[in-house]
Amino acid sequence: MITDMADNSHESAGSASAAPPELRASTGYLLTRLGAESRRRWARMLAAHGMTPHHYGALMTLENVKVTHQQHLAELIGVDPRNAVSVVDFLERQALIERTRDPADRRRHTIRLTAEGRTTVETLRRAGEGIERDILDGLTGDEQLALHTLLQRLFEVTVDR
Amino acid sequence: MITDMADNSHESAGSASAAPPELRASTGYLLTRLGAESRRRWARMLAAHGMTPHHYGALMTLENVKVTHQQHLAELIGVDPRNAVSVVDFLERQALIERTRDPADRRRHTIRLTAEGRTTVETLRRAGEGIERDILDGLTGDEQLALHTLLQRLFEVTVDR
DNA sequence: TATTGTTATACTCTATAACTATA
DNA sequence: TATAGTTATAGAGTATAACAATA
Numbered sequence: 001m002i003t004d005m006a007d008n009s010h011e012s013a014g015s016a017s018a019a020p021p022e023l024r025a026s027t028g029y030l031l032t033r034l035g036a037e038s039r040r041r042w043a044r045m046l047a048a049h050g051m052t053p054h055h056y057g058a059l060m061t062l063e064n065v066k067v068t069h070q071q072h073l074a075e076l077i078g079v080d081p082r083n084a085v086s087v088v089d090f091l092e093r094q095a096l097i098e099r100t101r102d103p104a105d106r107r108r109h110t111i112r113l114t115a116e117g118r119t120t121v122e123t124l125r126r127a128g129e130g131i132e133r134d135i136l137d138g139l140t141g142d143e144q145l146a147l148h149t150l151l152q153r154l155f156e157v158t159v160d161r
Numbered sequence: 162m163i164t165d166m167a168d169n170s171h172e173s174a175g176s177a178s179a180a181p182p183e184l185r186a187s188t189g190y191l192l193t194r195l196g197a198e199s200r201r202r203w204a205r206m207l208a209a210h211g212m213t214p215h216h217y218g219a220l221m222t223l224e225n226v227k228v229t230h231q232q233h234l235a236e237l238i239g240v241d242p243r244n245a246v247s248v249v250d251f252l253e254r255q256a257l258i259e260r261t262r263d264p265a266d267r268r269r270h271t272i273r274l275t276a277e278g279r280t281t282v283e284t285l286r287r288a289g290e291g292i293e294r295d296i297l298d299g300l301t302g303d304e305q306l307a308l309h310t311l312l313q314r315l316f317e318v319t320v321d322r
Numbered sequence: 323t324a325t326t327g328t329t330a331t332a333c334t335c336t337a338t339a340a341c342t343a344t345a
Numbered sequence: 346t347a348t349a350g351t352t353a354t355a356g357a358g359t360a361t362a363a364c365a366a367t368a
Contacts, residue, residue: 021336026289026293026295027293027296027305027308027309027312028199028202028289028292028293028296029221030309030312030313030315030316031192031195031196031197031199031296031312032196032199032200032203032322033239033316033320034192034196034312034315034316034319035193035195035197035199035200036196036197036200036238036239037192037319038192038193038196039193039196039197040359042189042193043334052334052335053193054335055162057190060190069349069350070350071348071349071350078194078196078197078198079163079335080337080338081349081351082334082337082338082339082348082350082352083335083337084350085351087351093298102203102349105344105345105348106343106344106345106347106349107237107343107344107345107349107350108344108348108349108350109349109350122331122365128187128189131189132187132189134317135188135189135192135315135319136188137312137318138211138315138318138319138354139311139314139315139318140319141238143311143314144188144364146307146311147188147308147311147312148188148191150300150304150307150308150311151188151191151192151195151308152191153299153300153353154191154195154296154297154300154306155174155191155194155195156297156299157299157300158193158195158198158296158299158310159194159195159198181330182341185368191347201336204336204357209343215357215358230326230327231326231327232325232326232327240358240359241327241360241361242326242327243327243329243343243358243360243361243362244358244359244360245327246327246328246329266325266367266368267326267366267367267368268327268366268367269325269327269367270326270368287332305335
């Protein structure tokens with residue numbers, strides 16, 4: 001359960017008294033708030049590894065797609081291509097990814113994980129499992145599965161594709 | 162459905178090709194991404210009304226709790242009390258809320274909606290319904306309800322209380 | 323001493339325009 | 346003329362420290 005609500009965060013996730021249920025009538029509001037809370041916890045953990053959520057998202061995505069180019073990667077992680085430049089720059093400097101010119105289209109930068117990148121993404125995934133458990137702990141196993149399935153469906157029909 | 166993915170947003174929600182399913186293994190990742198997308202759409206709509214998500218969150222929350230003080234409001238909307246000052250300042254300048262000293266504890270600022278504030282929150286809620294429909298359109302009615310229920314449960318056990 | 327609210331500041335995230343090089 | 350990537354910049358969002366008034 002949320003064991004460390006009195007931690008160093010200055011966001012007020014640990015409210016003293018709950019708002020009435022009617023307040024949370026909008027699914028969009030709940031998504032926004034819960035997304036922010038999830039991002040906050042991930043960001044705190046990743047910062048200890050010198051990373052941001054976008055860095056991790058890029059590594060995780062690359063682990064899946066194996067090879068892609070920069071613009072496509074930006075789309076997959078939900079970041080504007082212009083803002084993705086610094087993300088990719090950072091990961092390349094850390095030698096977690098490698099960026100090479102695509103000979104077929106010399107405008108493109110082919111991107112793939114390095115061996116070190118694969119190790120790092122695995123380490124971060126492990127570290128994230130605790131956060132995941134902590135956030136979902138208040139739900140039953142069935143509820144956790146149902147939520148995941150619905151979020152995945154929603155992701156497919158809104159963000160992705 | 163998502164009719165305007167080729168709009169003025171420079172976030173890349175409208176991806177050309179989908180990532181493999183394994184990519185979306187983490188519920189926390191899905192929450193983060195979907196929350197960001199929801200916030201993005203709300204922010205775009207609210208900006209047309211000269212507002213931010215926090216402004217709307219504060220108005221909506223006040224409509225529910227009727228009367229509270231600044232620190233408590235900050236907790237309810239998930240913003241650090243120090244960062245909530247400018248939010249409350251803004252809403253007071255727009256005459257959407259009124260802020261008065263609590264006679265019982267003169268450190269506290271009692272906050273409540275004005276009549277104009279109530280009108281505004283209703284207007285914004287209406288404007289938000291389209292966004293809500295748009296985001297959830299790909300799900301069936303049953304799925305929408307199930308998702309809402311689960312998010313509300315999750316909100317209660319993590320963010321709230 | 324602790325709490326409510328405030329001011330100030332820095333840092334991250336997001337949005338946007340203008341540019342280079344390739345196609 | 347369009348696309349991949351880059352540079353630069355401004356604004357919104359978040360985190361943090363130090364402070365005044367009041368309890």
